[in-house]
Amino acid sequence: xxxxxxxxxxxxxxxxxxxxxxxxxxxxxxxxxxxxxxxxxxxxxxxxxxxxxxxxxxxxxxxxxxxxxxxxxxxxxxxxxxxxxxxxxxxxxxxxxxxxxxxxxxxxxxxxxxxxxxxxxxxxxxxxxxxxxxxxxxxxxxxxxxxxxxxxxxxxxxxxxxxxxxxxxxxxxxxxxxxxxxxxxxxxxxxxxxxxxxxxxxxxxxxxxxxxxxxxxxxxxxxxxxxxxxxxxxxxxxxxxxxxxxxxxxxxxxxxxxxxxxxxxxxxxxxxxxxxxxxxxxxxxxxxxxxxxxxxxxxxxxxxxxxxxxxxxxxxxxxxxxxxxxxxxxxxxxxxxxxx
Amino acid sequence: xxxxxxxxxxxxxxxxxxxxxxxxxxxxxxxxxxxxxxxxxxxxxxxxxxxxxxxxxxxxxxxxxxxxxxxxxxxxxxxxxxxxxxxxxxxxxxxxxxxxxxxxxxxxxxxxxxxxxxxxxxxxxxxxxxxxxxxxxxxxxxxxxxxxxxxxxxxxxxxxxxxxxxxxxxxxxxxxxxxxxxxxxxxxxxxxxxxxxxxxxxxxxxxxxxxxxxxxxxxxxxxxxxxxxxxxxxxxxxxxxxxxxxxxxxxxxxxxxxxxxxxxxxxxxxxxxxxxxxxxxxxxxxxxxxxxxxxxxxxxxxxxxxxxxxxxxxxxxxxxxxxxxxxxxxxxxxxxxxxxxxxxxxxxx
Numbered sequence: 001x002x003x004x005x006x007x008x009x010x011x012x013x014x015x016x017x018x019x020x021x022x023x024x025x026x027x028x029x030x031x032x033x034x035x036x037x038x039x040x041x042x043x044x045x046x047x048x049x050x051x052x053x054x055x056x057x058x059x060x061x062x063x064x065x066x067x068x069x070x071x072x073x074x075x076x077x078x079x080x081x082x083x084x085x086x087x088x089x090x091x092x093x094x095x096x097x098x099x100x101x102x103x104x105x106x107x108x109x110x111x112x113x114x115x116x117x118x119x120x121x122x123x124x125x126x127x128x129x130x131x132x133x134x135x136x137x138x139x140x141x142x143x144x145x146x147x148x149x150x151x152x153x154x155x156x157x158x159x160x161x162x163x164x165x166x167x168x169x170x171x172x173x174x175x176x177x178x179x180x181x182x183x184x185x186x187x188x189x190x191x192x193x194x195x196x197x198x199x200x201x202x203x204x205x206x207x208x209x210x211x212x213x214x215x216x217x218x219x220x221x222x223x224x225x226x227x228x229x230x231x232x233x234x235x236x237x238x239x240x241x242x243x244x245x246x247x248x249x250x251x252x253x254x255x256x257x258x259x260x261x262x263x264x265x266x267x268x269x270x271x272x273x274x275x276x277x278x279x280x281x282x283x284x285x286x287x288x289x290x291x292x293x294x295x296x297x298x299x300x301x302x303x304x305x306x307x308x309x310x311x312x313x314x315x316x317x318x319x320x321x322x323x324x325x326x327x328x329x330x331x332x333x334x335x336x337x338x339x340x
Numbered sequence: 341x342x343x344x345x346x347x348x349x350x351x352x353x354x355x356x357x358x359x360x361x362x363x364x365x366x367x368x369x370x371x372x373x374x375x376x377x378x379x380x381x382x383x384x385x386x387x388x389x390x391x392x393x394x395x396x397x398x399x400x401x402x403x404x405x406x407x408x409x410x411x412x413x414x415x416x417x418x419x420x421x422x423x424x425x426x427x428x429x430x431x432x433x434x435x436x437x438x439x440x441x442x443x444x445x446x447x448x449x450x451x452x453x454x455x456x457x458x459x460x461x462x463x464x465x466x467x468x469x470x471x472x473x474x475x476x477x478x479x480x481x482x483x484x485x486x487x488x489x490x491x492x493x494x495x496x497x498x499x500x501x502x503x504x505x506x507x508x509x510x511x512x513x514x515x516x517x518x519x520x521x522x523x524x525x526x527x528x529x530x531x532x533x534x535x536x537x538x539x540x541x542x543x544x545x546x547x548x549x550x551x552x553x554x555x556x557x558x559x560x561x562x563x564x565x566x567x568x569x570x571x572x573x574x575x576x577x578x579x580x581x582x583x584x585x586x587x588x589x590x591x592x593x594x595x596x597x598x599x600x601x602x603x604x605x606x607x608x609x610x611x612x613x614x615x616x617x618x619x620x621x622x623x624x625x626x627x628x629x630x631x632x633x634x635x636x637x638x639x640x641x642x643x644x645x646x647x648x649x650x651x652x653x654x655x656x657x658x659x660x661x662x663x664x665x666x667x668x669x670x671x672x673x674x675x676x677x678x679x680x681x682x683x684x685x686x687x688x689x
Contacts, residue, residue, distance in 0.1 A: 041527040041528065041529060042527055141617075155618045157618060158618070185390040185391055185554065185619075186390070186554070186555075186556065186595060186598040186599055187390060187594060187595065187598045187614075187615045188390075188618070189598065189600075190597075190598035190600075190612075190614060190615075191614065191615075191616075193600070194614065212527065212528065213600065214528075214602040215557075215599065215600030215601055215602045216600050217602070218600060218601060218602045218603055218604045218606075218607060219600045219601075219604075219607050238604045239604050239605065242602065242603055242604055242605075243605075252529055253528060253529065254602065255532075256528050256529050256531065256532030257528060257532075257557065257602055258532075258535065258555075258557040258558050258560060258561030258562075259557055259560075259561075259601070259602065260556060260557050260560060260584065260596065260599050260601060261601055261603065261606070264561070266536060266539070267532040267535055267536055267561070268532065269529065269532040269533045269536055270529040270532070270533075271533075273497045273499055273500075273529075273530060274527075
């Protein structure tokens with residue numbers, strides 16, 4: 001059984017302008033100890049998917065349907081009391097901005113201890129020892145002194161390490177990381193990514209990595225979900241996705257990346273911009289921007305279908321032959337020539 | 341090729357003061373501390389570095405939005421370092437800037453037509469009818485609908501706003517455009533559109549760019565030459581191909597190897613130099629070589645005593661400020677630390 005199984009998840013927000021379908025029928029699963037990458041542009045629904053799983057959307061204007069089975073228990077139907085037990089204990093979350101996700105008026109030690117005492121029946125002293133152990137595990141130098149420092153005394157990368165320590169405080173089975181390295185410099189990003197993979201081996205947590213950066217996905221994920229306009233466009237194991245991408249949107253994403261390892265004179269550009277989720281296009285949501293659009297795309301919305309390899313799903317009506325040809329053409333232009 | 345912009349030993353120090361009534365300067369933040377480079381007409385100089393390395397401060401000094409503490413800036417053969425505001429005005433027509441945040445850099449209470457036309461009005465170019473025609477042409481050039489002349493910035497998406505910013509910069513036919521992180525706030529698909537647009541405009545209008553970014557992929561795509569900055573200093577300047585194929589400074593190497601490559605097969609056997617720690621505080625920078633506390637190739641008694649100069653390394657026009665430049669690339673961290681390991685494990689080909 002998968003650790004987390006999300007089935008046909010829908011999250012709609014009621015707004016003054018109408019109903020925003022922020023997540024509209026998303027399914028995926030996360031295996032124990034594995035990393036799932038969710039990629040997409042801003043507004044594609046990747047963060048809302050995870051907030052819904054965690055039960056963190058505002059109640060009064062959200063309509064949720066579908067299932068999110070965590071160890072067989074449907075989180076969408078759980079009481080808020082039960083969710084509080086699960087959050088921070090079984091499922092933990094790391095946010096994008098380490099500046100605003102720590103409380104500026106408490107020391108990091110106090111905040112870590114608080115997170116431990118909420119879920120464990122131990123003394124304050126034991127909790128502090130545990131907090132110190134974790135700060136050491138995430139690579140904070142002189143942790144015994146830094147534990148009494150305030151968040152503003154840490155740099156961005158160090159703050160993100162503190163956030164990771166806080167997420168790991170109760171050995172969660174699942175760690176949801178929402179763009180954890182987007183606000184960081186590349187060298188710090190490399191440090192944090194390698195720290196996350198090392199801790200994953202050590203603690204055996206599964207990770208959902210939300211990012212807009214295909215480079216980060218290639219680096220850390222085992223499986224990838226590509227989201228576009230609140231729907232899953234393609235889902236595949238990481239090697240498969242980069243070797244045999246089968247959705248025109250994925251091609252666009254891959255082609256629009258300027259790369260360190262290839263010389264491209266002109267980037268592939270996807271024309272236009274992502275659609276409004278108040279009133280998404282009929283049929284395939286990508287069709288107004290797609291270069292391969294056919295009549296059928298404008299009518300009915302494509303469902304996720306099996307590609308030639310097991311575990312590779314894609315939602316596109318294009319015939320297999322064209323896809324193979326186009327994907328190969330794209331990858332050819334990006335053959336690695338520079339040495340990395 | 342003629343030199344359009346020459347920057348010599350540019351320094352910008354910000355004072356740190358203490359006291360409310362009687363302010364005493366107790367230290368200074370050396371945001372830019374002796375940077376020299378040239379930009380030739382028609383080329384793109386990419387500037388990369390981590391946050392806090394002084395890239396934006398340098399850009400603002402070139403534009404004379406900040407007064408440099410020391411150094412000399414020569415634009416199109418004329419020394420502009422100490423010109424007054426009035427003297428600068430005609431020169432401002434020749435150099436324009438594109439900003440990072442397309443939300444904050446456009447006045448929300450003005451219509452697009454006004455925003456783009458403002459520079460034309462300031463410099464008293466053309467009649468009202470000509471201005472309107474020019475603005476509509478500009479909107480068309482950057483890929484916006486000329487009929488959107490009367491809309492407000494909030495009616496546009498991030499990518500479209502950045503196009504408005506570009507139209508505004510083009511209005512007075514500048515020679516030099518300084519782009520300060522123009523695509524870092526945009527999604528990848530929109531980023532590609534803007535990068536392609538900037539390239540097209542460059543070949544159409546013979547523009548010269550100073551392109552500042554923290555994303556090495558983007559800089560590689562758009563630049564002819566690249567300057568790597570660290571803590572207010574230029575540590576390496578080279579042509580794009582030289583820098584990305586054979587970086588000489590260990591910091592450039594570490595930056596390159598930290599960039600995630602969108603190819604999962606590469607991650608397994610990639611050689612990496614992982615840097616420890618953070619960028620030091622520019623109020624109290626390390627002695628001599630600014631990079632020595634984090635450098636895997638640190639030699640005690642040399643790197644922390646003698647400041648390295650930007651010296652020619654490798655091919656023509658390739659300079660790096662390091663006493664122990666890298667012999668080859670890629671290298672693992674152990675190889676960088678001990679070059680003899682590097683020699684022993686060097687590939688045969």
